[in-house]
Amino acid sequence: HVQLVESGGGAVQAGGSLRLPCVPNGYTYREFCMGWFRQAPGKEREGVARIDSNGYTSYADSVKGRFTCSKDNAKNTLYLQMNSLKPEDTAMYLCAAFKLVDRLGILGAQDYRYWGQGTQVTVS
Secondary structure, eight states: OOOOOOOEEEEEOOOOEEEEEEEEEEEOOSSSEEEEEEEEESSOEEEEEEEETTSSSEEEETTTTTEEEETTTTTEEEEEEEEEEEEEOOEEEEEEOOOOOOOOSSOGGGGEEEEBEEEEEEEO
């Protein structure tokens, strides 16, 4: 049973930073794609970042230069570091995972099978 667990959300002022961990419990694929998505009320789910098991990363234009994905293999944890936060970054943030795919760039939600429950980020 695969369970992705996000945490680290909260309320922050514009210009501030947050780091969101995602722990993929029970995930056994050695090669994987891990995506970060966000969804604001009344808006579609938006892919913002991706990190693969081989270290490849990709970011949406709206977060490029401000958000960074990383992974700590020893802790089996992936992170989304969010700096210079803006009010428009306010959303529920979710991590997602599935097998490695041979395509570059931000993947769509349909490319992922496993999802976390989400963590709320509010920027004022």
